[in-house]
Amino acid sequence: MAGEALPGVSLTSAPRGDGAEPLRTDVAVFLGRLRRGPVGAPVRVESWNDVVAAFGPPQGAAPGQGGGHATPYALRGFFENGGRTAWVVRVCGPAATARAAWTAGPLSGLPAERCHVVATSPGTWANGGRVAIRYQASTVAGPPTVSVRVTVPGEPPEIFPGLPLPGLADRMAASRYIRLVPDGPPPPPGLPGPISRSWDMTLGGGTDLPPARDAYEDAVALQAELPEPALVALPDLGTDLAADAHTEVVLTLLRTIAPLHDRLAVLDVPPALASVDEAVAWAGTLTAGGDAALLGCAAVYHPGLRVPDRHGTxxxxxxxxxxxxxxxxxxxxxxxxxxxxxVILEAVDLAAELPEPQQARLFDAGVDLVRCTRGRGLVIWGGRTLSADPRHRHIAHRRLTHLLVRAIRRAAGPLVFEVNSPELRLTLVRAITSVLLSAFRSGALAGARPEQAFRVACDDTHNPPGQDPGRLVCEVEVAPAVPMEFIRLRLVLGQDRGLEVIEA
Incomplete structure (x- = not known):
């Protein structure tokens, strides 16, 4: 009967939210170049298939020859080695978007007699893409429709059959490759159209130049606004920028993430630096340009890897x-x-073989090594940051701090607008103690009893009488389970500036 649905199974698809979990410390953010996709807008991906859907497959060309960027391979390596969630910020230089003109004529229901078929994002990736549109007049089966087929080099084709003319531009928003942009007023209603008609268009005019320093700095600022990532990588930075510009972007990144106390940057030696002497000198420019706390936010791994590619490796x-x-x-x-x-998975070899004396030089310069060992394959050989300060030297130390800061923020954040009082102090101490007890029970902290593992102080010593009632200071000391220095954090709750975490 009319109005009743036939029995069976109905499938619906709802858009997935970002599902951000700020307490996690395994989420990475990648800033770099990709084949296509939104520029300067973070995209959350949970698998390699998500990456390909949003940004296209890697091209397999040599770097600098269009589509041979390193970031897609870095993302694939992340997921193949056990990564579960990543954010991606596509960095792009001056670029134009590929397009073609579609002169459809006065077909009733179209948004305009002339439309532009425009690629969904700038770059050369859509050049040579073909769009075939077939119009069919109304029949006993229904009103007039168009069918659209989109083929882009290196991508699977898209087919949209039997689309009604009204709302065609909105329906084509489901395409990964193109959008329809009306150019002019809609045709008059009621005009008879042909029985059938076809149009074939080729997209062109897309350009993609290497990004400049400001494009990377914009991406650095954007990733700092994401609460979830705890790991940062810039796989194409060493290819896109050289010398002073490269160093300044790295230092800008470290200055941006250091006050957050919640993420670690993993850097690569620029590929143009072929010799160990050049790599050591490059590491020296970084360590000379930042203080110990700043350098504790970054680790460098070298050499690179050889990975499977459609042209070999x-x-x-x-x-x-x-x-x-x-x-x-x-x-x-x-x-x-x-x-x-x-052990590193899904890589077949090192990009360069380094004799042991050269490895020792890199290690002394603060560079962590990737080595190929007999019986185990490719292995990470080092867990240190660029800092020489024992308080900031070890990656495990830094990431424990990041975990604690994230957990403490979650516990203390809702208390920011409370007035300093004994009740507030007790609530804050209880909330932070609960976080630290969980860390102690998981084996992350030293000591046989909780009182040997951490201390939380929020008394009159830190909050003397007469202090601004809108400000509360709490000091946290933590003993890591591995032989390291104590971690000392100072929390300041202020109604005018929110929650501030200071590492003492």
Whole structure:
């Protein structure tokens, strides 16, 4: 009967929310170049298939020859090594978007007699793409329709059969490759159209130049606004920028993430630096340009890796694979465990073989090594940051701090607008103690009893009489389970500036 649905199974698809979980420490953010996709807008992906859907497949060409960017391979290495979630910010230089003109004529129901077929994002990726549109007049089966077929080089084709003319531009928003943009007023209603008609268009005019320093700095600022990522990589930075511009972007990244106390940058030696002397000198420019706390936010891994490619193998930076290993160990053991001595998966060889004396020089310069060992394959050989300060030297130490800061923010954040009082102090101490007890029970902290593992102080010593009632200071001391210095955090709750975490 009319109005009744036939029995059976109905499938519906609802858009997935970002599902951000700020307490996680295994989520990475990648800033780099990709084949297509939104520029300067973060996209959350949970698998390699998500990456391909949003940004297209890797091209397999050599870097600098269009589509041969390192970031897609780094993302694939991240997921193949156990990573579960990543954010991606596509970085792009001056670029034009490929397009073609569609002169449909006065077909009633279309948004305009002339439309532009425009690629969904800028770059050369859509050049040569073909769009075939077939119009069919109304029949006993229904009103007039168009069918659209889109083929883009290197991508699977898209087919949209039997689309009604009204709302055609909105329906084509489901395409990964193109959009319809009306150019002019709609045709008059009621005009008879042909029985059938076909149009074939070729997209062109897309350009893609290497990004400049400001494009990367914009991406650095954007990732800082994301609460979820705890790991950062810039796989294409060493290819896109050289010398001072490269160093300044790295230092800008470290200055941006250092006050957050919740994320680690994993860097790659620029591929143009072929010799160990050049790599050591490059590491020296970074360590000379920042203080110990700043350098504690970054670790460098070298050499790169050779990974499978449709043309055989290609060299890629190691950062994506290393982040995948860190994420895998995070899920298996927890954040306060070093990635050193862990096996790298889905890579076939090192990009460069380094004799032991050269490896020792890199290690002394603060560069962590990737080595190929007999019987185990490719192994991460090092878990240190660029900092020489014992308080900031070890990756495990830093990531324990990141975990605690994230957990404490979640516990203390809702209390920001409360007035300083004994009740507020007790509530804050209880909330932070609960977080630290969980860390102690998981084995992340030292000591046989909780009082040996941590201390939370929020008394009159830190909040003397006469202090601004809108400000509350709490001091937290933590003893990591591995032999390291104590971690000392100072929390300041202020109604005018929210929650501030200071590492003493």
């Amino acid at each position: 290609r060299a890629v930076p190691a950062s994506g694979h290393v982040l995948g290993v860190i994420a895998r160990l995070d899920a298996e053991r927890g954040a306060p465990h070093t990635p050193a001595n862990a």
